[in-house]
Amino acid sequence: MKRRIALYGAAAALALMPLAASAERGEDGHLNIIYWQAPSIMNPYLSGGTKDVEASSLVLEPLARYNESGELVPWLVDEIPTVENGGVSEDLMSITWTISEGILWADGTPVTSADLAFTAEYCMHPEGGCAQGARYQDVESVEIVDDRTVTVHFSVAKPVPYGPFVTAQAPILQAAQFADCLGARAPECTEANFNPIGTGPFVVTDFRPNDVIQLEANPNYRDPMLPHFATVTLKGGGDAASAGRAVMETGEMDYAWNLQLAPDVIQTMAQGGQGVPVSAFGTLVERIEVNMTDPSPDLPPEIRSTREAPHPILSDIRVRQALSMAIDRELLVEIGYGQAGRPTCNLVPAPPIFASEANDACLVQDLDGARALLEEAGWTVGGDGIRVNADGDRLVLDYQTSTNAVRQDFQALIQQWWREIGIEANLRNINSSVFFGGDPGSPDTFQKFYADVEMYANNFPGTDPEQYLGAYRCGMEPRPSNQWQGENINRFCDPEYDALHLELAQTADIEERGRIGRALNDILMQNFVIIPLVDRGRVSAHANSLGGVLLNTWDSELWNAADWYRVEG
Incomplete structure (x- = not known):
């Protein structure tokens, strides 16, 4: 069985160089991942849906992120800026980030401070509709210090300045690719939003919204031995039950995300012997x-x-x-x-x-x-048991959620309880890929909230x-x-x-x-x-033959996919 040691930041590549003779990029072939809520975009700045944020994390990366223990760790930098090391100003009004030397975009061009400044401008544009705007809260400006260094200036003192460029929700965008996508044009840049150029372990080769994503190993990834898998299929759609079965019973898939299922259902699936559930609060x-x-x-x-x-x-x-x-x-x-x-x-x-x-x-x-x-509040019980107000209006509410067995069970119970107090609830469930998709033209997204x-x-x-x-x-x-x-x-x-x-x-x-x-x-x-x-x-599942999985509830579940490997034997 292979054994991997988790390393973070660009220094990982150098630390592992002596092992290069015993491992090479892509040696473990193909990886199959299933997200039953199908990703609809590969740009987390244009979607608040977890499915989109996590799918894009295979390609787009932040400067720093949280590991499986909730600790902030460097990713595209050598260290986390703090007051002690001089990276955060004494007055807490600025933080300075320096990109690790030699970090390349998947197209082979260097990642520079201009990309960081552009990313902030992209999300902070008043007409851009950035879904992650809270991460850039109180940012006054992003100063380019040199080719690899920026200083983020805040309008107020920020004792916790780790918002911009931190976590899978706030990754770095390539300025050259997204240059014409600022403001209201952001959702119109289909090629960039579906096929972003990133620094992550994989690159998109084919993206079909609400269906399937094909990826291959990034040839310019900073660690010459990673990722272990040469290609990846991220299949979307279906439901949590079929996703769980595909890993734990049939073995068709290697990883199934977010098994929102009744506990006895998961336990029965695990008896299939092909995979195991993993969970963490x-x-x-x-x-x-x-x-x-x-x-x-x-x-x-x-x-x-x-x-x-x-x-x-x-x-x-x-x-x-x-x-x-x-x-x-x-x-x-x-x-x-x-x-x-x-x-x-x-x-x-x-x-x-x-x-x-x-x-x-x-x-x-x-x-x-x-x-x-x-x-x-003035709502009295009417003849049919539903309350009415003084104007004769009935107390009726439209109650929507995404399509999922557990959520529909919840809807049915809550509808019953609300009826017992005189409230009628009209239930509606929407395909998860649409509900969490963030399409500004759709009336059915959770952001529009037409219920x-x-x-x-x-x-x-x-x-x-x-x-x-x-x-x-x-x-x-x-x-x-x-x-x-x-x-x-x-x-x-x-x-x-x-x-x-x-x-x-x-x-x-x-x-x-x-x-x-x-x-x-x-x-x-x-x-x-x-x-x-x-x-x-969070409950997910991985195949018995998949190693290196560290379930992370503090960042993207796919945060360390570069380290996943095929278990031998």
Whole structure:
């Protein structure tokens, strides 16, 4: 059996040079990966969908990322800038990054500081609709110091300055390839968005949106022995069950992502003997997002789902709270995730210092309390059991999510509980590749949110939620002018929240950061803008013949695909 030692940064290539005679790039042939939510783009700046961020991470890389233990490690640099080593200024107003020597794009041209400056300009363009805008929060400018060095200047002191160019959500783009793709033109650059030139272990040879991606080893990858696989097929589509079977029962696939399946189903699949499930907890929360604005089709796109049109029902906090109180989270965990899930009342469930205990009342279902709130809000029970207001309007909500067996089970249960308190829920499920695809022309994306409530899961990279919580600031909403790529999905806006978030951005003491982070979480929770359901462990599976897999819940699951190898024997 081969044995690999995980090394990070450009120095890895030099460290492994003595072993070159015993290994060579591509020696393990072909790798088959299945993402049942099919990627629709290879540019994470134009999609908030995990499937797109992770698929693109095979090609596009950041300067630094988080490893499987949640530790920030250098990737295209030799060291992480800190105050101690001089990389972060004493006043915390800037951070200086130096690209490791000899880093090349897949086309053989050098990666330079101009690429870093361009990447920031690309995401920060006001008309670009950057899905990762929170990672460039408070960036004032990016100064080119020399060919390999940039200094990022912030408008405020940043004790945690690791947003730009860090994690799979904020990789480096090649300025030459994307030069004509700034602003409103960003989604029009099909060739660049489908076939980006990167520094990662693989290059795209064929991309079919919502279907399949073919890749081959990057001939200019910085480690001459990596990747071990010469070619890769990333198959998209189907469902979690077929993906799990393809790895653990039939052996057709080597790696299956995000097996959102009931625990007994996964256990049965594992008995197939071809592969094993792997799991780990991070910060992934299955939640219901509440639309704070009116999604009515009678409104024009410029008004629909903007704060100019408040939601006619859900603007009342008592209705939002009743929706949450009616849910039995323990039962959702039992039927959906078993040991791979925990009921939660928080958007940020981890690390412990950021996990609030102020919202635990949601752990106990309270149907009577929910009914009382609706009565107080003026919704009385009608003849068919559905509540009506003084104008005779029925309390009916459109409830959408992606197509997945566990999510449809959740929808059915929650629909039942809501009906018990007098709310009718019209259920809709949308193909995952479309729902998470980010196509600005589609009415069915989770960003457009053309429904009253919608359910999905999301998390943040690393262990600090500053950028994640920053998505809920005023002005971050998806809208036509930003290609529907904003991050504030439910269009929440609270100046006090924004001011508190600014305080977090400028606070260095970890205990104080924890306090402020919990307070921000509590504002969202106690306004019932988001209804958390389950703190989900990530469950995937790999073939018995695939080695080197380190499940990473803090960055991309494919973060170390260059080190994956075929187990002999």
